[in-house]
Amino acid sequence: MDGTVDGFRYGAVTPVAAYLMACLGGALGLRCVVRSLHNDQSWKPGWLALGAASIGCGIWTMHFVAMIGFQVEETRIGYHVGLTVLSLVVAVVVVGIGVFAVGYRGATTATLSAAGTVTGLGVAAMHYLGMGAMRLDGDIRYASPAVALSVVIAIVAATAALWAAVSIRGFLASLGASLVMGVAVSGMHYTAMEAVTVHVHDTVGASWAGESPTSLLLPMLLGPVVFLLLAGVVVMFDPLLVMGDAGWNGQPAPRRTASAVTAATRAPRRGSAEHPGSPKDAPADPTWSRRDPYEVPRRTRE
Structure with missing residues (x-):
């Protein structure tokens, strides 16, 4: 029989929290990419890697925070630890491919198309890999049109995010872009969840009984959330990102040459x-x- 699926067990709490995590990861990632592209003294690979990890962790955390509110009334839900961790690795790696591609090759049409497609497909793979990590007394089925739409949304969102990462330099503009990214990523997730139906096995005593997936998901979410908070500290205490010209008005911060320093201090x-x-x-x-x-x-x- 088909189970009763509810994606909003806690009302608006999980969708709002998931959206905020996506926005946080996007905002940190965009600022890190800006830092790597518009300051010659920065360590470019390091900032690009930090940006990719921030965006990937934000997307992954958004997915599983939203999944805390997912339930099937006729059966309990658990998660396979290995597949759940693998979905995080996939999210970070595919975002890293896109970020490094545009970071070194620029926002050309060909680069954006290729990198956005790869990243979008990777984000969709992360989502469905995370769904594959679910353990319940039933079979999960998907409606093909909704799945195809979710993949298209993922590709468009990834391409827009990569374009914003190399094209938007101002702090407020990056903040606005991260809010739009949060909407796109959350929209992709809930579009994909609309494709889900669960065929429950006829097993006696497999009721929901108040169980919650938080017993596994919350400890696993702790690591990425702490990483995002630490990345936020790094970003907020970097003057070139927050108070410098490169962060507020889109102009590169002036650099003092060695001769200027010598003349000023002599x-x-x-x-x-x-x-x-x-x-x-x-x-x-x-x-x-x-x-x-x-x-x-x-x-x-x-």
Whole structure:
């Protein structure tokens, strides 16, 4: 028989929390990519990797936070640990492929098309791999049209995210792009969940009985959430991302050259324009530092 599927067991709590996690991962990822592209002194591979991990963890966390609210009333739900962790690895790796592609090759049409397609298919694979990790007393079936639509949404969302990562530089613009990314990723997830039906096996005593998947998912979600928070600390304490010109008005922060630093820190020579009151060949005077530099020296009597 078909089970009674409910994706909103806790009402709006899980969809809102899932959306916020997607936005957080997207915002951190976009700022990290901006940091790598528009500052020559940054370690580009490191910032791109941090951005890919942030976006991938955000997408994965969004999925499983949303799945906390998923239930089938006639059966309990569990998760296979290995497949759940593998879905996280897939999310980070496929996002990394797209981020590194546009990070090094730029936002050309060919690069965006290829990277967006690969990343979108990878995100969809992460979703269905996570669904495959579910353990329940029944069979999960999918409606093909909704599955195809979810894959299309994933590809479009991934392409838009990669374009935003290399094209949007301002802090507020990146924040707005991350909000749109959250909508796209959440929309892909719930579109895919509309394709789900569960055929429950006729087993006596397999009722829901108040059980919840949180006993497994919450400990597994702890790691990615902590990572996102630590990545947020790194981003927020980087002046080039928050307070620098590169973060607020889209202009690269000025860099001081070694010659400029030397000129700024070098002590002025006596007899130069900085000390107009001292003759060039005047002997060293230990009291000179206490004199007014603009004092005119008194003439001695011949």
